[in-house]
Structure formats: structure tokens, C-alpha cells
Amino acid sequence: MEKIGSQKIWSFFDSNPSSRPAANHTIRGGTGHEVKSYLDLARKVAELQFLNRDHVLLFRGQSKDHMTTKGNSMLKASIFRNDGNKVPSKATLEKRFQTLKQAEKLLVHAYGTAGLKGAERLRRNRLIRWSILQHYEICKTPLLDVTHSLRVAASFATAGNDGQVAFLYAFGVPNLSGAVTASSEAGLQIVRLSSACPPDAVRPHIQEGYLVGEYPEIPDYEQQSHYAFHEMDFGRRLVAKFRFNPQTFWASVKYPPATHEALYPSAQRDPLPEIAKSITETISKDIA
Template identity: 40%
Template sequence: MRGIEGRITKKLASIVDEKDVASGDGYPVKTYRELVEYCAALAYLNKDHLLFFRGQGVDFKNKSNKSTFYPSIYRGDYLPKREVEHRFDILSQASSKLVELLNSQIKDGTGELKRKKYIQWSILQHYEVCGTPLIDFTHSLRVACSFALLENEGRHAFIYVFGLPYITNRISINSEHDLINIRLLSICPPDALRPYFQEGYLAATSDIEHDYDSKTELDFNRRLVIKFKIPNDKSFWGKGFNMIRKSELYPGNDLFHSICKEIEVDVKRELKPGEIGEFLSMWSEVENKVVSMNFQEKEHNTFFSSLKHLKKIESIDSSLINNIDKLRRFRNELVHSPQRVTEKEIIPYMELMRFVLNDIEKNS
């Protein structure tokens, strides 16, 4: 995608480097009212772009110490082409399963969904079934703040402001910026409640799936206008504003949630090809758990740096480190030379993987 240089106010520029907004800890904001006023000024300054928001409890950074925002299907420290293709295979089969279940359970508003992959991917992404090339945004600052603070045990959270092309259709494809923007409220069937409560949008780099030249072209930090740091405290909301409750962000009696949970079970059980797929899936779980154990150290949030840091502060013992390293070496062999590995050889590593996951649970 094409990058932009957003414009920020002089006051914001006194702390934030306008040319490198992804670095640093973000501009500190004390109240929601203050945040709204800053964003109003940013919207005025950045008239060529439509502003969208994203809230996170952790500021994930890359090796260059810059905030990074990859769609879920492209996440990982090192991502061989074979693994990306495997993830797209999973996505394709999950999409087929979604259409199959829709045919049998839902009648209203599904015609276009059955025909267009971007709408299928949008549902699978928003209900967290599997990785997709899409990333979640919202047009609501209150929704972004609520997500950032939801079940957040840290002292702060982060609000990111992105500049995207103006929307021209329900699915807007901008060839100049190589971006797709999807307005979920216009394309989701009425039985899919979650997108309506979250005022959700999704974006992706257009015309690219697993055949990208450089992974960095898929990082949405290229569209970042500014990063704010907000306190995880009731005082942030002040009088007249309040956080959206989890039950409102994730409403009950959502038929699509039930359908997507069924697909998620199938993805884990059937859609991945044999023991190889299961091993890679569990390895991904190990990576995520190691990173999540290190959530307070935002400068050390890749898998390898998190593992190194946890070892340094003795949060996990050396035997667990050694077992994880054994799994990592086998995983590399599996990805780079799959023809050398038989399914029988995977079995003992699967047992070790389960042991490691259990051990991580005890340590977390």
C-alpha cells in the first residue's frame, strides 16, 4: 500500500515526531474529552483522508521500535511463503464452510456474501475464526477506547489514528493507494450483530495475497497519523462519557457468532492438512502465549525477543526454554523441507508441544 505523511497540530508535534509517528510511546492524553478535541483538529488538518481509529491494550512494535499493524494472516517474526499459502488455504476452506452454513441457516441478506470473498473474509475476521488479509478499524473513537481498555490489566492503553482514502462504496477499492476499505454496516446481513454494535470497518492492501514483494508494504503503520497514550483509569471518561461494556461490544443472541464458532472448530479439527497443519497451529499458539506473557514490555513483543526477555528475568525456567527451542528447530525443518518429514516423525513433537503449552499455562 502507499504510505502517507499525516499532518498534526503544533502542540502534538512538540512531543511526537511528525515524520516518524510510529516511534515513541505516543502522545499522552488524560481524558476522553481531550482526545475528541485532538481528533477533531486532526480531521480538519487531514482533509485528504478519512480518519479511522484502532484501540489496543499493548503497543506492538517491530525490531525498529515502531508500532506495527499487520493483518492477522501476515503476522509472525519470520513468515515463509509456504506458511502464508497454508494460511490462505485455511481461509479458503473456512470461507466455503461459511457459505455452506449460511445456505442452511440464514435467508436474509446473504446473497452478496455468498458471491464475494471480501465479505466472507470480513465475517471470518470480525468473528475471529482464522487469519485474513484484513485488519479491523472503527469510525467511532468511543468504540476504539472501549476496546483498548477492555480487560486491560496495564496502566495505559493506546489509540491509533489512521488516514485512509474516502469511501465511495460499501467495498471501496482505491487503486492509487492500493487499498480496500470495507464498511461492515453496509455489507453484513442483519443477523450479524457484532459489526453493527462496533461500527466496524476493515481494510486491506489490494491485489495482494501471498505473492507480496516485501512484507513491510502490508504494514498499516504506513497510514498512521498519530498514536495516543491514554490512562487505564475511570477518570479518563470523566462526566458525560462512559466505556462501552463487553456485553454491548459482543452482543448475545448473535446467530453469526454461533455459526462462526462452528467454523472455528472445523478449522482447528478438519481444515488443516493432517498432523503438519495441527503442529503449525499449535506452534502459533506457543508464539502467541510467549508474547502475551511479556505484555507489559512493549519494546520486547516479538516472539524471540519476548522469549529472551522472559529468560533474562527468569519468568520461565531453562528446561522450558530448551523444549521451545527443540520445537522451533523442528518447525523450521517442517516449513523449509516438508518432504523430509513424515507424519510419524511429527507425533513425538506433538506430544512435546502439548507438554510445552501446559507448562506455559503454569508459568503464565
């Protein structure tokens, strides 16, 4: 993907309370701009969206800021993430892509068997298959989970986080259009998850989920080998990195976090969790 910043990017970074023009490597390499509360975060994100009007901001929350060897935030799709502390080997990547293709076939078959809406579109569109596999954590894919909801992203950053720090990342992407947005200029594809899943799947709607990936997409190891490893890092689209204390961030009763039950609604009619469980068990047996 292309690095953000051909136009001026405004950001909050270091301890300066004001937004300023910033280079991508400055944002990624910093410790993150500290915010005290959800309202503080929301105000600063609103300012960034106003100043960076050529981009739409999408968000991701994490309990840890994973770093490259150069000390920059590393935000990779799950299939390209490090194997321990090492860059994944050719054998590891080939195995991951093989598992992905197997999971795709199982998903298409399960959709057809269950008679779910959108089965034909699923068969035709690899990106939609990947989106479902990634969101329901079935296997590693070339996509990264993000959300349009600041509250949802911040809630994921703090959920089960007993430490003193959490991180919120704001990514700048092209203007969104329809279920799938593809930008050759940015080298990105963005999938609106609610349009990829059947209407009975409530979770993607609640989480306001999106998936981002490379454009053109990377379906196998051979295609992946044409890219430098640092190119496949969504840190290249980072507009801002915020850090906060998860123990005090939600102190105001006016701005509570989304609960686990809210983020993962137990809709009895939602067929995808059961399908996801079945596929995960099948590919786990084959890997073993």
C-alpha cells in the same frame, strides 16, 4: 499499500501539546502522544480530522504497541503477523492461506443452509467473506479490524487492561463510498462491515466496524510474495498514535467506556456467532 504523506500530514507526537506536520516514520517511531482523558483525545482527533481534510480517520485500540525490528509501530493484518518473534515462514503463510480458503467454503455453505440474506453476494465477493471471518475471529485473514467510532476503539484498548498504558491509532484512508471503497492510488480497500453482514447481525452496527486491506487483494501466498513484508503494514497509514492510562482515562462520568455487553450484544436472532463457532471448531480439528 502506499505510505500516507504525499500531502502534508498533521499530527500530535512526542510531548508537544500542539499539532504539527509530521512524517509517517516519526509518528510510528515515537512513544505516542499522551492524552489524559477521553475528552482530551476527542478534541485532538477533531483537530486532526479538520487539518487532514483529504483523509477520513478510522481508529483502532490496543493494549500494547507492537513494534518492528526498527522500532516502528507494526499494525498488520492477522494473516501476516509474526510467528512469535519471527517473520512468518513460507510454510506458515501457505498453511494460513489454506485455512482461510477452507473457512470461506464453510462460511458460504453455512450461509446457504441458514438461508441468510446476502448469500449470493457472499459467494461472489471474497472481500465480504474475509470481512465476516475476520470480525468474528474465525481465522486469520488479510484484513485489519478498525472502527469509525473513537469511543469504541478506546473501549477496546482499555477492556480487560489492568496495566498503566493503552494505545489508540488513527489511520488516514481515502473518502469512503458505499459498502466497499477501493483506491488504487492508496493501495487500499475498505469494507463497511454493516453492509457485509446480514441485518440480523447487530454487533457490526454497534461497533461501527470497518475492515481495511490491500488493493489489489492478496488471496494466496503466491500473490503475497510479490510484496515486501514491510509494505503490508497499516502503520504506513498512521496519522497519529495516542497513549493513555486506562485506569484514569474514563474518570469522567460524562464519558464512560462502552461495556463488554454493549460491544458484544447477545441478540438472540443473530446467527453469525453460532456459525462462527461451528466453522472455528471444524478448522481447528483439521489443523490438529
